[in-house]
Amino acid sequence: xxxxxxxxxxxxxxxxxxxxxxxxxxxxxxxxxxxxxxxxxxxxxxxxxxxxxxxxxxxxxxxxxxxxxxxxxxxxxxxxxxxxxxxxxxxxxxxxxxxxxxxxxxxxxxxxx
Amino acid sequence: xxxxxxxxxxxxxxxxxxxxxxxxxxxxxxxxxxxxxxxxxxxxxxxxxxxxxxxxxxxxxxxxxxxxxxxxxxxxxxxxxxxxxxxxxxxxxxxxxxxxxxxxxxxxxxxxxxxxx
Numbered sequence: 001x002x003x004x005x006x007x008x009x010x011x012x013x014x015x016x017x018x019x020x021x022x023x024x025x026x027x028x029x030x031x032x033x034x035x036x037x038x039x040x041x042x043x044x045x046x047x048x049x050x051x052x053x054x055x056x057x058x059x060x061x062x063x064x065x066x067x068x069x070x071x072x073x074x075x076x077x078x079x080x081x082x083x084x085x086x087x088x089x090x091x092x093x094x095x096x097x098x099x100x101x102x103x104x105x106x107x108x109x110x111x112x113x
Numbered sequence: 114x115x116x117x118x119x120x121x122x123x124x125x126x127x128x129x130x131x132x133x134x135x136x137x138x139x140x141x142x143x144x145x146x147x148x149x150x151x152x153x154x155x156x157x158x159x160x161x162x163x164x165x166x167x168x169x170x171x172x173x174x175x176x177x178x179x180x181x182x183x184x185x186x187x188x189x190x191x192x193x194x195x196x197x198x199x200x201x202x203x204x205x206x207x208x209x210x211x212x213x214x215x216x217x218x219x220x221x222x223x224x225x226x227x228x229x230x
Contacts (some may be wrong), residue, residue, distance in 0.1 A: 035221075040224070042117075045221075
């Protein structure tokens with residue numbers, strides 16, 4: 001299977017704390033993307049990081065990419081109850097019309113008040 | 114932003130019947146749409162890639178005669194689950210790739226919950 005692994009599988013924190021999720025993958029990639037999914041809903045794109053980038057920020061989100069270790073991390077700072085969701089990394093190893101995503105196993109984040 | 118809709122959002126059917134799920138890109142054209150399947154508390158698994166005007170490309174282990182895909186226009190793809198059985202019960206999600214996106218960004222629909230009795 002080409003599917004990546006995410007760690008931890010589940011994470012429970014209190015509002016205001018930071019949440020870190022890790023993603024490991026198996027093949028070389030063109031880019032890696034992080035998505036969020038609320039229970040029983042579709043996916044929302046959060047951030048994309050290209051293979052030649054090492055770090056990227058978007059609001060309270062910080063993503064790192066280490067292609068030598070084939071791993072990425074997503075940090076959510078100052079978490080809120082509304083951040084409660086499942087978070088998936090997805091890798092894209094191809095370019096152009098052959099592009100398709102392979103999703104990781106996901107991290108279920110619970111943020112409590 | 115780009116919006117993708119799916120219809121129906123939920124469907125319950127009897128074993129042996131066929132169910133059609135529609136995926137539409139509402140405000141952009143998509144030459145390629147993707148169909149995923151997601152079991153409870155699990156990740157999304159790509160089932161097939163649907164290209165407008167041509168046959169879909171199925172992932173290994175996905176039966177093309179069981180999951181019929183039609184991509185008749187640049188804004189509509191349909192997935193038909195034929196002769197559905199309880200093990201086909203799942204959450205089906207489509208995505209559409211925007212033409213001209215710098216990295217072929219995919220926009221996801223809200224999903225369809227299929228329950229086969």
